[in-house]
Each structure stands twice: as C-alpha cells, then as structure tokens.
Amino acid sequence: MRLLLILDHATEDRLLADIVEHGHTVVARLLSSREAEARLPDLEVDVVLAGAGRSTLSADLLRATDSRGIRVVALASTDLDRHHARSLGIHEVLEADVAWGEIDAFVRGSAVLGARVDETAEAAHPRGARVIAVWGPAGAPGRTTLSINVAAELAARGRDVVLIDADTYGGAIAPALGLLDEAPGFASACRLAGSGSLDRAEFDRIAPVYSAAGGPFRVLTGIPTSRRWPELAPDRIDAAIEVLRTVATDIVIDVGFNLEADDELSSDLFSPRRNAATAASLRLADDVLAVGLADPIGLARFLRAHVDLLDVVSTSRVHVVINRVRGSALGIDAAGQVRQSLRRFAGIETATLLPHDQRASDAAILLARTLREAAPRSGLRAGIRGLVDTVLLPIAADDLAVRPRRALRRSLAAG
Template sequence: MATLALALDARTEDRLLADILEHGHRIAARLGTAREVVAALDAPATGSIDVVLVSATAQTLGAELLAACDRRGIRLIALASDAAERAHAARIGLHEVLAADAPWAEIEAQLGAGDPSLPEPRPAQPAVRRGGTVIVVWGPAGAPGRTTVAVNIAAEIAALGRSVVLADADSYGGSVAPVLGLLDESPGFAAACRLGGGGGLNRAELERVAERYPAPPGALWVLTGIGRAERWPELGAEKVAATIEACRDWLEYTVVDIGFCLERDEEIASDLFAPRRNAAAVAALAAADHVVAVGLADPVGMSRFLRGFAALPEYAPMASLSVVINRVRASAIGLDPHGQVRQTLRRFGGIEQATLLPHELNALDTAVLEGRTLRDAAPRSAVLAGIRRLVTEELVPGAGQPQRRRMRRRRCGTAR
C-alpha cells in the first residue's frame, strides 16, 4: 500500500482520513503548508513517501513543492474546490488535479504510481516498433536551428493530412512554445512525463495537457517544453520513454525536439541513481525511428556537427538518419557554398546525401515575429521548400509530391 503525506484543509482531511486507513494506506505526515511538506520529504522520521496529497491552494501547493516531488520521484495530487484553485495548479505545471469532494475510490485510483507493492513497469523494447513513427530532431551546440526544423517538419506532416504531435524535450530550456506563439506557463511535456512515469498517461490525458496549433492545411498538437532550465529533473529517462511510447500509440507521427548534449553523465557522477541532465535526449534517441541531424553551415558549426554526428548511431541504433545543414551562405563558407558543404560532409563524415537550407533571414524573422510556422508566415520561402522535400522524400513514406493536373489550353483566335 502507499505511504502518504497530507496537506489538506480540515474538512477534506476529516472526510478522507477513515478511508485512507481503512484501505491499508499509511500516513507519514499531516501538515499545513507547502514548506512544511517540502521539509517533511527530507525528514528521516517520515520515512519513504510515495504520494503527497494536498489542497490546491496557494498555501499548500506551490512550484517549490512540485519541484521537490519531481526530484524525488514522488507523485503529487491536488484537490481543487473551485476553478481558481484548478487554475493555480495549472500555472505551476500540475495537471493531476481532482475535485475536492471526489470520492476516495477516485483518489485511490491515482495512487498506483506510489504503491511499492506494484511491479515497476518494464522498459520499452526498442527492437519492436508498433504504432506511429517517432522522428527526433538533434543538433550540436551553437543554435543550428533544431527547433525551427522540428516545428516546420511537424507542420508539413500535418499539412499532408497526417496526425502529428510536436514534443519539446529539450532539457536545457524549451523554445517550441515561443516560436509558435503559445503560452508555456504549464509545460505540457513535463506534465505528460509526470503522468507517464506513473502509468496514467493515455489519449485523454495527452489531449488535456497538449496544446493545439491551428493551421488551415492541418492543425498539430504541441507538448510545450520547460521554460526554466532548472526544471530539467522532471524529464527523467523512464518518464520520457513512457511519454514517447504513449504518443506513438496516440497519433501517426511524433516529432521530438531534443537538447544538444549527448554525453552520458553517469560516468562523471557519484550517485548512480540521481536524475541525469541529458537523459531526455538519450531516451528520445533510443526510441526514434528516424533522426534528423541539423548542422550550421560555417566552419565552427560544421566541426561541431561532424563530431556529434559520428556518435548518433550509438544512441539511436534502430533509427535511420537524415542530415540538414542550415544557413548555407557564401559569406561564411566562400564561393560555391553548396558544393563546399557537400564536399566537407562527404570527406569528413561519409555523408552522401543532405538537405541544404539557404540563409533566408527575412522569412525566418517573419515567422518568429508572428509566432507561426513558415507555411503560415512565408509559404514561398526556399527554406520551407527544402524542409518540404525532406518530409515528402525521406520522412513520410509514399507522400511524394502532389501530381499536377494537366490543363489543356484552348487556343484563342481563328480556327485552323
């Protein structure tokens, strides 16, 4: 059975106390404020806590408590008595919110993640790929354009009539939300990871925590990323893997924007069970069916890209690889920039095929300024044309280019 810490108002606690004990659960602490709960999590006297059950008020629920529970792998459930308390929970990124008058059976159904008697979920086997396709977009340090490419890949897949979700799994600070003009007060991907780690992530929950980017050709779902880098412990390896697998079962395509660093930091850490900063990227690559590697077309960017690209097969053994080189321009490379980039890729990386995107600053600035995709903000841009070819020729099998209907022109003038 689960061990609980309570921070409830007196009326709710009195209503639930008998049911908690009757069903065999243990109460480690009964507290009054969020700070007291955080302190209790580290107190030896309370022992191991599986679930924290709190009222969704500003006094008993805060971002500090949520972060403390995430760092320790403790499930946090809030009981809200009105819409204002639900909004408060959403602002700090907590989506496990039930009504304050919910029956104990409904609350107990949310405790499974904290029940030590239940077996731990078995990790997904990467050799078996069922459901939708997972496309992971990676690039080295130096802002090569990972997010721009990921956003527009997702938009082009949606425009083909395929269902797609764009997930921001960058543990160094997500940027998908501002690029698309979406609010990121409540990171959807972190919320999905929290549910996925407890086995409670399904289609209904994904649609609840995801946002919808409306576009006339085809809308797409978006799981926004963490806005503050210090929240990276919320993106644990098992949680990320479970979330990606849930997305795979949900929609046809999942496009994941990850961070730049592929270092396995277990080798430099003394605590082997502590969360890892780069675990989200490593877990996403392990689950990928296709990896799009993005590099920057200048001497420094190409050097960083080639060094990181060589390690990708180790992290994504089941995935096929596509290469995108961004901002190709003569001012940074010299005469014939396309030829020089292809020669460098072939000589130092053994890469025979790559998508080269020009340095089209006006189109990209317009899209960022308006918070829209290139298809919506600059539909005739050369950058969009390159990404569209990548999608139709490499990422979406059988998509191809739409066949043009031949039109017979009627000749004007006198008949022959």
C-alpha cells in the first residue's frame, strides 16, 4: 500500500520501521493537513494515515481524499482527538499507541473495498428499498415524530428499515431516540458513497441499531449543528440512497422544511445548496408524507407550502397528514373543519388526521423511545399505525409477502 503519513514525530518514528517491514511504501511524510491538501494532486496514495488532531485532520483534507477515492485512517492520542475525528464523520479511528499489526490489518482491509452491491443484497432486495420522505413546512408540524414512529411501525411488521435524518437545519432524531450524534451517520454515509466506499460493512459500522422488542431498525443520525449542512450534497445523497436501497426494504427520511429554489435565493450563494438536500431527498422518494399542523396558522402554512411541494414531486406520491387535531384550536368538529379546508383551498380529498396527544408525545420524549414503547395505547400511536397499515403497507403488500425478513433483519438479530 502507498501511504501518506501526517503524524507527529514520536508516532511516526515508532511506526516507520514496521510500515516498511510490512511491505508498504511511504510516499510522503507531512506535518499538517493543509500541507497534505496541497501535495495530494502530485502523489499516488492508497491510504492516508493521519493524527486525529485539528492540525493533521480537517474537513478540507477529507474532501480532497474523497474526491480521489483515498481512505483515511486516524490515530487519536486524546479524547479530544477522538471527538474531533468523529465529528468529521471519520469512523476509522484507532489509538495512537496501538501496535502496527493492528493498524496494518485495518489499512489492508479498508484499502480493498467491498462491492457496493453484493449478491446477497441483490437477492434479498431485488427491486430495491422504497424511500419514504417525511416533509412539512416551518413551524414544527411533527416531521421528526412522524418519521421515527413510521419507521418503528414498519419495523414492527417485519420490514427492514433504515431511518435517516437529512434535515439540514439541524437534526433531531438522535436525541429523540437517545442516540449519540457526535459522528453524524448520514453525513458519513454520503461521504463514503461519494468516494465509492459505502458498502455493507461500512453501513453496519456507521448506522447504530435502535433496539426495540419485535422491531429494531437502523438509524443514520443527522448533522449535530446546522452549519454542517454542506456535507449533505445532493450528488452524495443520490449515491448513498442508491446503496442503501440494497440493504433495506424501507428507507424513511426526515427532511428539512425549506423548498426554495436557487433563483429564489439569488442574493445568498450558499442557501440553495442547503435546500438542495431536501429537494434531492424528495426527488428520490417513492412516497412523501406531507405533514401539517391542525390550527389556523399551521394549516395556512401547510396550504401555502403544499403548492411549492407539488412543484418538486408529483401529486400521486404525496400523502397528506395533519397532526395535532383538537377542538381547542379549531372549535366544534375539528376534523371536519380540517378536511373542509384541505378540500376547499387545495383540492385535497384524502388525508390522515392524527389526534393531539400531548401526554403520549411527552412520554416518548422523556423516555427517548418510540410511541410504540412509551405509549402503546395512545391515540397518536394508533393514528400512525393506521397510516402505516392503510397507506404505506398496502403499496408494498406483494413485496412483503415475497420477503418478510431480509438481510438487515438477520444482521440486527445477530448483533
């Protein structure tokens, strides 16, 4: 293997003889990530072995290696180094004082990448997973709550589910489920897919299992801070979803609210790319759950934004869900008023209405669990379960009959 070293002198001196003895070639020995970025175009490199500190590992270096299909292995000396590496989406992090034998096995194994779509995956998912995007306008209509619980209900019915947080304005799935989000899983998947490195082994490593009796599912957590939205580039999202379709039956994506296009944001050169992640996810979706809030302000926001949504996706793929239906905000016959407003102002004849159930929602948040676990008999859980059974599962009934449990389910059970 051709290695580029970006290590401190002590670590480099300790490892150099073993690197050569094990048959590797050191193409350069550098001191900073900035120097490495400048030298990469002139070097032929298979693997970069770098310290995990801020001076030797940076987002710019990862972009440069990704574009060339070069794997990065980081060596961490402190907890701060480990946190920095994982915050960049690097999962190949080893202790700086480990013996070369451990590093060597890792370098050799990661340099020869597995196939993106293996025969087992193709056999398990011959038609590819269905992508379900959950979208809603600004104002917290319940996108994340619906995404989590749709994924949970699908998983409870024997589906192989991957839940993705693709909200570029700040992910909320990880804290809602009590998962660590210092290493954003979906950003990592996008980065690996962009360099052609996302295979089953990588997926298993970056997607933690949310364990629930009778219905575990995988989660790709979102970006922990909104300023990291450039990591969710549309082309990388395309590549990541293409791979994930081979390891699941259903992919549920929690997307951002903003649908504004480039020409509407010509005064801001960065926002178009930020919103493009939502547009890319919606474009890839087989079904879109459009969520609105059942009060005068929430319905007005939904009806205005629904027009913009139909410019992005076709009407046939959109299923309208109105959340928190309650008489205290709409008066007598709240459900009837919602349906009448949807029919009159948007021509929407069919919608799923979910009741306002603050106690169930609070229980799920307090316990960091799904409604199926925290409030199994709640009206809100029953409404989401009905949505899954009557709207989503009938579409995939034939598919479910052919393959009730697949590769991802087996891997979860084994894990």
